[in-house]
Amino acid sequence: MKSLIKVALSGVALMALSVTGQTASADAIADIKAAGVLKVGVKADYKPYGFLDPSGKIIGIEPALAQDVADKLGVKLELTPVVSSNRMQFLEQGKIDLMIATMTDKPDRRKVVSIVDPNYYSSGTNILTPKTFGFKTWEDLRGKPVCGIQGAFYNKATSANYGAKIVAFKGTSEAYAALRQGSCVAFVYDDSAIVAKTNDPAFADFEMPLPTIDDAPWGLAVKLGEDGFNKLMSEMIVGWHKSGRILALETKWGVANTPFAKAMHDKHK
Amino acid sequence: MNNRPYKTDMPVLLTVKPMSGDKFNFKLKLWHVFPVLLFVLFYSTFGFADAGPAKSSVFETLVRWMPLLLKGFLFNLLISVLAMGVGTAVGATLGLGQISQSAWVRKFAWFVTQFFRNSPWLVLLFFAMFLLPFEVEIVGVKIPLPDWLKATIGLSLPVMANVSEIVRGAVKSLPSGQWEAAESLAYTRTQTLWLIILPQCVKRMLPPWMNLYSILTMATVLASIVGVSEVMTLTGQVLSSEGGRPELLAPFYSFVLLLFFAYCYPIARFTVHLEKRFAVIS
């Protein structure tokens, strides 16, 4: 009986431990400065926004923006690779302080994380497809297998509104490989990445024919409730647009300057 | 297995000629590395013929990324060792719980074992990743739980259940005469268990335990699905950095297969050796 009580008590203690896991803090900036490191979640498989170099470091447009924030706060930068299906959860749990991970700004996402205004980037949904198919409208995809990335929000829209059969993979390399094989007729993804891909000589016989839909701005986010940090990031974004940093980074990493970035630069000049 | 050729007219007084190569005697020797390397080279030069002039050859690409992939593989091994350690410790306790005299402990241990045995490893991994907090606070000290540690805990759950079954099976396989003899010599139950039964069980448990370790090592690849930076994730990211060239797929995945084979095959041979050594004549 005594051992039974011991077991029960330790079980309750373990459960209590797991509940007290989350720590609440209203001032992220002070915490970051005290810890001396800024933890940012970025993509690691989405060239050129975030990808790996041979030494294993994550490089790209978004890591460069993250470095700007770390320099501003005077702390070290720590990049954590995230994917669409876990980036908001990591921020909620406090695993990362800031998330710059190609995330589209949507109202129901604003309920989960604190997205910073103004938006730092924008893209729409489009498809990469072999020229031989000659697709002209989104309706042409009805009933056909279309590759996608697991967790992307436009998967449901593409399949519910246009009747495409979504075949979702974990990462972009698997999706591109499946597209090349012919397992799917198209790859539904952000138009900015697809534009970069069509310039790649390896994908010379692929095109992006459809009108871009759901042109939606991207949002970088901090944890819900971190108003001080949100304000700081807002000022940083305005600074980036004003100085043309986003346009410069786009050119550096080989992306054609997007209309949104140009418009924001003009607006904040 | 005796592979004597069966013939229906039996010539008298012919001596029996056992077939050579009865058992598979393949031992991985150092020189076996060379045919493998040759194969990789040959395949990659075949791939080189397809690549354009500006792209590096497949073999060059593989060699360039090899250090990173090997680091990732070592990480897999670390996860497997840790998960095995934790799983064995908790599983042994559960296994002993399954043979306890108290009905409550028995039922609880049985339920936990069956629950974790019947769940797919991948689902348990997702469970641990999403539902464990990212840091715990014990008496004011914050201990961070990084991704790979959560994956380790997730993988140790099915290990714990399987070890529990192995322990229970081993204890049950001992002849009941051992228990009765101990009882007649006035050993308490705890003494019987620790001094008589368990030492005999260790030998019986070793082959299935090593088999479980082999399965666990191969299951560490599942951690790539939940985002841990181990060898499969790295391979995917590397292929993405190289622009998704399709001719790189087979060499890179073959390389990963080779790494695991090189680690798990010796363990399998050693397990067979142990099984023979500890074979119980029943």
Next chain:
Amino acid sequence: MDIFFEWFRHLYDTTGINLPFIYDAYDRNRMIDGFWMTIKLSITCLFFSTIIGMVGAWLQGSPLKWTRRIVNGYIQVFRNTPPLVQMYFFYFAIGSLLPKVATDYGGEAPLLGSFAWAAISLSFFAGAFNVEIFRSGVEAVPKSTIEAAEALGFSRLQIYRDITLPLALRVSLPALNNNLVNLVKTTTLAYAIAVPEMLYEANQIWSDNVNVTEMMIFLLLAYFFLVGILVWGMNRWEQSMKIPGYGE
């Protein structure tokens, strides 16, 4: 039926327990499709891996040295490499080498889709274990029985089919059950090559609705239920196939 579903939407509004795969028709259909896909994949793999096991065990007794070596090589490779990597290798690497067929929308698709490759990969993986299991069963058949059959003029194939296999099957049934249960659990790996089975659909749903906890608990219960039914069925079969006086 709609009232039943609507109650769950009410549950979400009041308590925050979100089970969209019940109240939302689109998600519900997805989940049911996923469930049937898991069952379809499991049954296909169970069937083919058992056949591979039986054929492999027979080939292991072949008088030709190279046949035995090839079978043993296959077993060692498939037992000592991760099934996930095997699946990726089959689907991406080998899939791209096979010829393509024309599809009805004017394109060319690979000969085998993701379901086929998942079934092939998992069948070969489980088959490798089954060969070992059947081999130990075959070894348990008394040699005198084989010699007696031979004396009666049975060919090697007839001996294997009519005498060895039925006895070996009954002896190896417990280990076979264990392996088949593991196979059902391993079908979740097909998620990685986009086979729309239960885990894949659950992932889509929790990405859209951010309700990971509920989906995880549902998945655990669903697999517990599936595996429970399989174990019960296999136990019943074991009971009916018991050799009297053996094993107890």
